[in-house]
Amino acid sequence: MTVTACGLEARPSAGHVEGSEKREGKLVVSARNALSELGELSRQLRLHAQLDGALGLQTSGEGALSPLSIRASARPTRTPTAPERPPARRDRPPKPSARPRMDAAPAPPSKPERRPGPAPASAPEAPARGASVRVEERRRGKEEALVSLYKEVSGCTLCPLNEGRTKLVFGQGDAAAELVFIGEGPGQQEDREGVAFCGPSGDLLTKMITAMGLTRDEVFIANIVKCRPPGNRNPTADEMATCQPILERQLEIIKPRVICALGKIAGRGLGLLQEHDSLGRHRGFHRWRGTPVMLTYHPAYLLRQPSEKRKTWNDLQEVMPYLQRRRGGPS
Numbered sequence: 001m002t003v004t005a006c007g008l009e010a011r012p013s014a015g016h017v018e019g020s021e022k023r024e025g026k027l028v029v030s031a032r033n034a035l036s037e038l039g040e041l042s043r044q045l046r047l048h049a050q051l052d053g054a055l056g057l058q059t060s061g062e063g064a065l066s067p068l069s070i071r072a073s074a075r076p077t078r079t080p081t082a083p084e085r086p087p088a089r090r091d092r093p094p095k096p097s098a099r100p101r102m103d104a105a106p107a108p109p110s111k112p113e114r115r116p117g118p119a120p121a122s123a124p125e126a127p128a129r130g131a132s133v134r135v136e137e138r139r140r141g142k143e144e145a146l147v148s149l150y151k152e153v154s155g156c157t158l159c160p161l162n163e164g165r166t167k168l169v170f171g172q173g174d175a176a177a178e179l180v181f182i183g184e185g186p187g188q189q190e191d192r193e194g195v196a197f198c199g200p201s202g203d204l205l206t207k208m209i210t211a212m213g214l215t216r217d218e219v220f221i222a223n224i225v226k227c228r229p230p231g232n233r234n235p236t237a238d239e240m241a242t243c244q245p246i247l248e249r250q251l252e253i254i255k256p257r258v259i260c261a262l263g264k265i266a267g268r269g270l271g272l273l274q275e276h277d278s279l280g281r282h283r284g285f286h287r288w289r290g291t292p293v294m295l296t297y298h299p300a301y302l303l304r305q306p307s308e309k310r311k312t313w314n315d316l317q318e319v320m321p322y323l324q325r326r327r328g329g330p331s
Contacts, residue, residue: 171222224269263298
């Protein structure tokens with residue numbers, strides 16, 4: 001404090017100003033961290049609500065927090081401030097505000113995610129005409145290659161599974177898909193219709209794909225083996241090895257951004273699991289020749305164990321950031 005001819009004049013010391021700025025920064029960081037956590041909780045609740053509706057899980061009980069209520073509570077409240085004072089004289093510095101201004105502090109660094117994963121893809125803009133044409137040209141080329149491969153292997157007799165098959169289940173979907181689902185082998189209905197994943201397991205897989213914001217026509221669905229094992233038994237190691245070159249050529253043609261392996265047999269067929277490995281312990285991301293692979297539960301298992309649907313949905317959420325065309329834009 002200094003004394004002038006006009007009376008007393010309060011001048012803040014350098015230490016006081018520096019301490020005020022530090023307290024202001026800590027307050028901003030604390031408030032923004034709280035808002036970030038509330039926003040993350042809101043996002044998780046919305047995704048769980050999608051899963052409840054799409055996969056038939058029970059909804060939250062009465063009185064549970066909804067994403068809307070969380071979002072409302074996360075909005076920061078503004079404290080009314082007094083009207084601004086007239087500008088100070090040039091020879092006198094402005095008097096510091098009684099309350100720290102929340103918008104004056106620099107933005108704190110973003111909070112790191114709890115679990116490493118791919119960076120979410122931004123929502124694509126409206127595709128240019130030239131980009132759409134290139135995507136369609138690639139798709140036509142891939143379709144021709146898959147048709148040629150199907151004609152080559154449709155009469156396969158390399159393993160005993162061909163003796164009891166009705167139709168070879170080659171796989172179906174978008175030849176330029178960003179996501180490929182791989183199951184273990186055809187069941188009775190698949191063998192009869194020649195389509196991978198139909199029947200109750202196929203219906204559940206369709207719901208899972210829909211919950212991801214896709215349709216079956218936008219992904220590719222295949223199996224480790226292309227012919228039905230007798231009595232729906234698990235395929236043997238020799239049978240999987242015999243069919244492996246076909247699946248490898250399919251993946252080389254499609255070149256997906258990410259693969260979702262459904263069940264333990266799919267994990268073994270891709271070389272991600274050994275025979276006695278537990279799927280529960282090895283769920284999550286792996287790599288197959290440089291391509292990320294999410295290993296999760298098979299829909300048939302989820303029909304027997306509905307409580308595991310939540311884990312599978314969490315796995316599918318980690319797959320979605322890889323999908324740039326999920327909202328309609330070309331890759």
